[in-house]
Amino acid sequence: MVVTYTAVVSVDGEGRNGGRVHSSDGLLETSLAVPKELGGAGTATNPEQLLAAGWAACFLGALRRAATLRKIKLTSTTITAEITLTHGDDGEFNLSATLNPTLGGVDQNTATELAHAAHQICPYSKATRDNIPVTINATAA
Structure with a gap:
């Protein structure tokens, strides 16, 4: 590598x-x-905001890459990342994430497909896979 x-x-x-x-x-x-x-x-x-900023930027790049690989032209892309800090009954802190990409120039099914493809490409998504709960809510603009 x-x-x-x-x-x-x-x-x-x-x-x-x-x-x-x-x-x-x-x-x-x-x-x-x-x-x-x-x-x-x-x-x-705070650290949660920094993680949200990094993940959102990386995920946006992964969305654009997924669209390019599929020869889909996006007219706009935005993403809001939410990183939630939780505190369990055991006293331990954990994280969860919600990624809310909005994609212009595609229908809802394509937006959802591209978001799930980006989740496979994005290094932040790979790093957190099976470690924290992640929800992806793609929207077509």
Whole structure:
């Protein structure tokens, strides 16, 4: 296997509770904060938002690739990713995800087919497969 790219990101301080995120190339520099919904200040991004952003961007690329492989022309693509942090009776935290792609220029059946194909292509989807519950709600625009 050939390495295509490696992202290098460091987090210091208190992690999700006041830490700082730094990428090795300097393009990503941000603070972290616990969301208000979890009793925090909610004044900065959090790991769930960062995961949602990365997965949504990757999934959008996978959707476009799936369409290209099938010679389908999309007129627009958007996606909203929801990452949910859950807390079980056992005291453990877990994640679940909902991906909501909206595809222009196709009918509903094609939108659904492309979304499921993208879920097979997307590296984030592969990495989380059988590890967290994922729901995909494709919509034709």
